[in-house]
Amino acid sequence: MPYPTTAALAFRNVTRNARRSAIALIAVGFGIVAMLLAAGFIDDILHGMREETIETHLGHVQITRPHYLEAGLAAPFDYLLPDNWPERQLLEKTNRVVVVSPRLTFNGLISLGDTTVSFLADGVEPDKEKNLAKQLKIVAGQNLSETEPKTVILGQGLATSLGAKLGDKVVLVANTQKGGVNAVEVTVRGTFSTVTKAYDDVALRLPLKTAQQLLRVQGTHRWVVLLDRTESTAAVVAALRQQFDSKKFDIVPWSQLADFYNKTVTLFSRQVTVMKLIIAAIIVLSISNTMMMSVMERTGDVGTAMALGNSRRDMLSLFLSEGLMLGIAGALLGVILGWAFAAVISFIGIPMPPPPGATEGFTAKIRLTPGLTSQALVLAILTTLIASVYPAWKASRMIIVDALRHNR
Amino acid sequence: MATRAPVVQVEHICKDYKLGEETVHALKDISFNIDDGVFLAIAGPSGSGKSTMLNMIGCIDTPTSGKIVVDGTDVSGKTPDELADLRSRTISFVFQTFNLFPVLSAEENVEYPMLRRTDISKSERKERVSFFLNTVGLAKYAGHRPNQLSGGQRQRVAIARALATRPRIVLADEPTANLDYKTGESILSMMKAINRAFETTFVFSTHDQRVMGMADRLVRIEDGELTTLGVRAGNVWKYVKEKDVPIPTSDAEMQQLLKEDPELRRMIMEDPELRRALLDDQSVAGVAGKGGR
Numbered sequence: 001m002p003y004p005t006t007a008a009l010a011f012r013n014v015t016r017n018a019r020r021s022a023i024a025l026i027a028v029g030f031g032i033v034a035m036l037l038a039a040g041f042i043d044d045i046l047h048g049m050r051e052e053t054i055e056t057h058l059g060h061v062q063i064t065r066p067h068y069l070e071a072g073l074a075a076p077f078d079y080l081l082p083d084n085w086p087e088r089q090l091l092e093k094t095n096r097v098v099v100v101s102p103r104l105t106f107n108g109l110i111s112l113g114d115t116t117v118s119f120l121a122d123g124v125e126p127d128k129e130k131n132l133a134k135q136l137k138i139v140a141g142q143n144l145s146e147t148e149p150k151t152v153i154l155g156q157g158l159a160t161s162l163g164a165k166l167g168d169k170v171v172l173v174a175n176t177q178k179g180g181v182n183a184v185e186v187t188v189r190g191t192f193s194t195v196t197k198a199y200d201d202v203a204l205r206l207p208l209k210t211a212q213q214l215l216r217v218q219g220t221h222r223w224v225v226l227l228d229r230t231e232s233t234a235a236v237v238a239a240l241r242q243q244f245d246s247k248k249f250d251i252v253p254w255s256q257l258a259d260f261y262n263k264t265v266t267l268f269s270r271q272v273t274v275m276k277l278i279i280a281a282i283i284v285l286s287i288s289n290t291m292m293m294s295v296m297e298r299t300g301d302v303g304t305a306m307a308l309g310n311s312r313r314d315m316l317s318l319f320l321s322e323g324l325m326l327g328i329a330g331a332l333l334g335v336i337l338g339w340a341f342a343a344v345i346s347f348i349g350i351p352m353p354p355p356p357g358a359t360e361g362f363t364a365k366i367r368l369t370p371g372l373t374s375q376a377l378v379l380a381i382l383t384t385l386i387a388s389v390y391p392a393w394k395a396s397r398m399i400i401v402d403a404l405r406h407n408r
Numbered sequence: 409m410a411t412r413a414p415v416v417q418v419e420h421i422c423k424d425y426k427l428g429e430e431t432v433h434a435l436k437d438i439s440f441n442i443d444d445g446v447f448l449a450i451a452g453p454s455g456s457g458k459s460t461m462l463n464m465i466g467c468i469d470t471p472t473s474g475k476i477v478v479d480g481t482d483v484s485g486k487t488p489d490e491l492a493d494l495r496s497r498t499i500s501f502v503f504q505t506f507n508l509f510p511v512l513s514a515e516e517n518v519e520y521p522m523l524r525r526t527d528i529s530k531s532e533r534k535e536r537v538s539f540f541l542n543t544v545g546l547a548k549y550a551g552h553r554p555n556q557l558s559g560g561q562r563q564r565v566a567i568a569r570a571l572a573t574r575p576r577i578v579l580a581d582e583p584t585a586n587l588d589y590k591t592g593e594s595i596l597s598m599m600k601a602i603n604r605a606f607e608t609t610f611v612f613s614t615h616d617q618r619v620m621g622m623a624d625r626l627v628r629i630e631d632g633e634l635t636t637l638g639v640r641a642g643n644v645w646k647y648v649k650e651k652d653v654p655i656p657t658s659d660a661e662m663q664q665l666l667k668e669d670p671e672l673r674r675m676i677m678e679d680p681e682l683r684r685a686l687l688d689d690q691s692v693a694g695v696a697g698k699g700g701r
Contacts, residue, residue: 001524009523016511304507307468308521308569309496311489400468404503 010321032334044367059224080219102220108174123211141190151189157201287387303403323388331380342366421474449623500570560591
């Protein structure tokens with residue numbers, strides 16, 4: 001039989017057997033909705049984590065002197081980026097760059113009354129950091145301000161261990177470039193938390209000018225670059241690596257710095273893969289069951305069709321076509337329903353406890369990307385087709401006389 | 409009719425199948441020819457093997473041994489696909505249970521067997537569908553689904569479907585068994601009329617007297633053996649018996665035969681001309697009268 005005819009017959013069989021087709025569509029659609037929601041949920045968590053990591057402190061790209069990231073903290077003064085290097089201006093004019101925030105990172109001791117603890121400080125430009133550190137949450141008080149240079153904000157854990165309250169005057173002590181020790185008195189203007197609790201336990205931030213005075217240096221350690229979109233990172237990094245002398249600079253994308261995020265993604269991706277396999281298996285089982293039922297119910301029809309001159313091939317391609325059509329329809333149905341459910345769930349939001357190492361819970365959504373959606377479509381269509389193979393083969397191998405007897 | 413080659417030649421057909429441990433001999437060495445344009449009934453009690461015989465003529469079952477030639481083609485040793493092709497060109501079926509496709513309308517059912525025939529154009533298909541639906545008197549019901557039709561109407565759709573491919577031979581397995589008396593009657597007359605009008609060969613398996621009454625050929629099968637071949641010329645039946653059953657040469661033998669064959673008896677009783685032509689009225693009246701009670 002010419003294939004368009006078979007396809008037309010399959011289409012008629014599928015559309016005119018509303019009940020049977022509905023069962024199959026529900027099975028496929030349900031699987032796809034389940035997969036979309038589960039994968040979209042995990043994707044949203046990972047995406048949220050990524051954006052938070054980038055926007056809290058990593059930025060999309062960091063530019064440092066070569067090897068600063070490996071050895072810089074031990075010898076902070078050997079890796080300074082002078083403020084007046086022309087690359088700084090070039091960087092700010094680069095396409096897709098939103099802000100370039102210089103940071104001076106150092107450690108020292110912080111004292112309040114009798115208590116002294118060590119700290120890890122970032123000297124930042126408050127105006128620029130406002131853009132960059134959107135996800136750095138001010139728990140109490142206010143963020144740094146250009147107009148109040150002698151202030152500091154403390155990580156939540158650091159403030160707790162120090163017993164510092166808003167408005168307290170604290171003393172920061174650090175080594176200077178020339179080997180001496182310098183101190184500065186600043187006022188606690190606020191406390192903050194980030195996604196990483198270990199960081200909050202030791203971190204503080206102060207205006208860059210104050211930090212440079214404390215260390216008696218010019219320049220900074222990093223130029224932290226925020227881009228318009230995370231997806232632009234690779235292109236910008238490639239462009240910068242061409243323009244900037246690699247002997248003078250390291251250009252590091254966020255993905256190299258976000259070790260915790262990367263490991264989490266690897267872990268969750270495995271889980272999602274396993275879940276997809278399970279869903280695929282469920283679809284294959286339930287669809288092949290439905291298809292088998294459909295073939296069995298129509299044993300008499302198969303016998304009749306073959307008696308009327310249809311070949312085994314005709315039967316095979318008829319049932320495979322029906323499977324394919326059910327797969328396509330079920331996939332579309334599942335995707336539409338999946339998007340609808342995702343929209344509703346995202347609108348309501350899923351309250352989540354603080355993730356490991358974090359101090360605050362968050363509200364998760366279902367994040368459906370075109371990539372995930374097309375995966376779901378392919379999964380549904382392929383699994384349904386695979387599930388139809390055995391029943392279709394079974395139908396094509398029926399003994400005509402036995403199949404005809406089925407009608408009686 | 410006699411000048412044309414037989415549509416089907418059945419030569420020494422045997423069919424065995426396994427039922428559990430035992431081998432059942434469903435058909436034992438059966439030979440006969442089916443002439444072109446005949447209205448042939450394969451008669452016999454249920455389980456006699458008549459359906460099996462019909463299935464083998466229809467190339468949906470294969471004999472254990474022996475040879476069947478359909479429309480000049482020896483079908484033994486053909487692959488399933490070759491047989492499917494032969495069926496789609498040469499053979500049509502009318503089933504006891506009608507076997508229409510429930511998802512297709514009457515006209516789509518009639519069109520169905522033509523779909524795989526690439527030699528029949530779309531317009532030709534449409535023409536034939538309306539022609540044959542008209543022939544069976546269902547032009548008004550073209551858009552109806554089988555479940556919206558009565559049993560008789562369904563069987564008429566099935567007949568239109570069987571005729572649409574213009575087959576050499578239409579095989580009908582107990583076509584009236586699922587129909588009430590009157591409907592069965594009208595279906596049979598219609599098939600007979602079609603047989604006359606289009607000279608399409610019809611072969612039935614049946615245990616229905618009326619079918620046998622309309623047939624012009626009779627093949628009786630009992631316990632897998634061919635016991636009677638009947639040929640009607642005009643209104644006269646001529647019986648040929650094979651095997652150890654002798655051909656009746658005298659009235660006495662004919663009476664004996666009638667005693668053993670209640671169906672034959674009834675058939676003759678119902679047809680006065682046949683009765684007059686074949687037998688001495690009184691002797692038959694005696695035997696048939698006894699059986700008639």
